[in-house]
Amino acid sequence: MIRTLTFAAILLASTAALAENSKPQPVPHVDTIPAAKDIPYPGTISLAIDATDTRRAIFKVKEVLPVAKAGHMVLLFPKWLPGNHSPTGQIEKLAGLKISANGKPVPWTRDPVDVFAFHIEVPAGAKALDIDFQFLSATAPGQGRVVMTPNMLSLQWQSMSLYPAGYFTRQIPVEASVTYPEGWTAASALPSKASGSSYRYDRTNYEVLVDSPVIAGRYYKAFPLRPRVTLDVVADTAAELAAKPEQIDAHKALVDQAVKTFGSQHYDNYHFLLSITDELGGIGLEHHRSSENGVKPGYFTDWESSTPARDLLPHEFSHSWDGKFRRGADLWTPDYRTPMRDSLLWVYEGQTQFWGYVLAARSGLVSKQDTLDAYALVLASLGNTKGREWRPMVDTTNDPTMAMRRPKGWSSWQRSEDYYNEGLLVWMEVDAILRRQSNGTKSLDDFAQAFFGINDGDWGQVTYTLDDVVATLHKLVPLYDWKQMLTQRLTETGAPAPFAGFIANGYRLVFTDAPTPYFKLNEKDRKFTDLSYSVGVIVGKDGGLVSVVWDSPAFAAGLDNGDTITGVNGFAYSPEKLKEAITAAKDGAPITLLVKKGERIETRVIDYKGGLRYPRLAKIGTGETGLDRLLTPR
Structure with missing residues (x-):
């Protein structure tokens, strides 16, 4: 009997083993968020921000959004942010969201897939939605970038507003106002009228609003650089605003050299929004008619030590032409929900990196020798990037989306956003080829004028593809296979870092047992000891x-x-x-x-x-080289 039961148990267990495991099917999702269309939004958004709670770094937002009809509507918080090249909108810091119409609450539901989207039903008879919420900005670096301190703030409109889905952002009119702390001054590329501590900004569209951030502070000074260009500075203390005339002259020269280089201006007015602080979070972010720039105390008052920080403004200014006016076709999007594709960042950021160093030297913001020493660090770092064995440079353009600029454990093997500095090397090689193939009559300056210098005064956007880049180079030097050259540099693996442009332009990388002054300043600025080499x-x-x-x-x-x-x-x-x-x-x-x-x-x-071993550049031969000419003021 026991034997019979045992056999039955084995048979039952075998049958169970042959039975299939449970296999669920996915729950279908229907995207009910309307796609952006290039049609006008029926009404003007009114946006009012209270930025006075500097103790707790809380921005209070009141928004009035006109509506034309009852029914389903979707409100969006900006997700994919220009300049960040990634979906880094800080939706997690939005709190206290309340929506009402005609004095009655309007319930909202967050989209189950796109958490930046809020679904509502506009009630019959409603002419506008009243929207209230707070933006709880970071109060410590571990929470994200600190954007408000007791003495200054950085206001980015995308964190302070919702916008209606279904429209190109350039088709959504908006009027904004901000109340700042008493005694503060605010600066932005967006014109405004101030009444005491309240600023009312000119009516514009949502795209331009988001592209026009504000800095404001207790200690502020404006330095006119050109009739249409201003250096707006806020600082932790009034003493940090004490710039010498020759320092401001170097910033004036930056503007002059950039306009000579690109041959145009793509702004009606431009503002360098510069914060000198060790309390506000650091930043370097481009906009079409302004840039957000953060440096540490001593930028003016310890000028000799601030050299590593002084290529920031040349880089961000160059973006007005490269990245904002001319923009990769797959990177431009009609709204802030559409994903950006970053495949052309080696132009957007790589060539801007190229011009940032060049314009810093041409203007005198950074000496020629310090620029050469900075280049040596770029070359040496890429020479140490073992990840080039397996990962092509063009693939690093995916890093803003993949890593979102979070730290990496083994960046020399994983690679990071190498399209910046390796892009610089590629464009230096392009410059050297242009010089060689044209017997010295052409250089990357000619490319800059032909590619970025079109449509003077236009501050819209003109998009481009790789073929457009190649076509411009062919106009300068027809008998050269530019597409093959660029494709190879973008996609190759296992090859040494591309130093050919520097060598052809008269300088090579060497190592000595003593650091350059620039190397020592870089170590001091970043508070580390660099024994990488x-x-x-x-x-x-x-x-x-x-x-x-x-x-x-x-x-x-x-x-x-x-x-x-x-x-x-x-x-x-x-x-x-x-x-x-x-x-x-x-x-x-x-x-x-x-x-x-x-x-x-x-x-x-x-x-x-x-x-x-410390890197530096050594001149090849004697006489003026291509790199010497490149760094010479125009």
């Missing part, structure tokens, strides 16, 4: 490893990002002790490190005998 580490001020270069001697020794060096050859860690050990290792001495990893203390020995 010897043992392969960047060390923070407390001994923590900021970066370990993939396949470097430090990597081979088992060091990891996040480790902390506590000892060097029997002594407590200091940058000097580590450098001494690296130098002594040339004669066979060990480099023995005591390393803290979590709660563990480990000993790591680095096998390296190459000594200290």
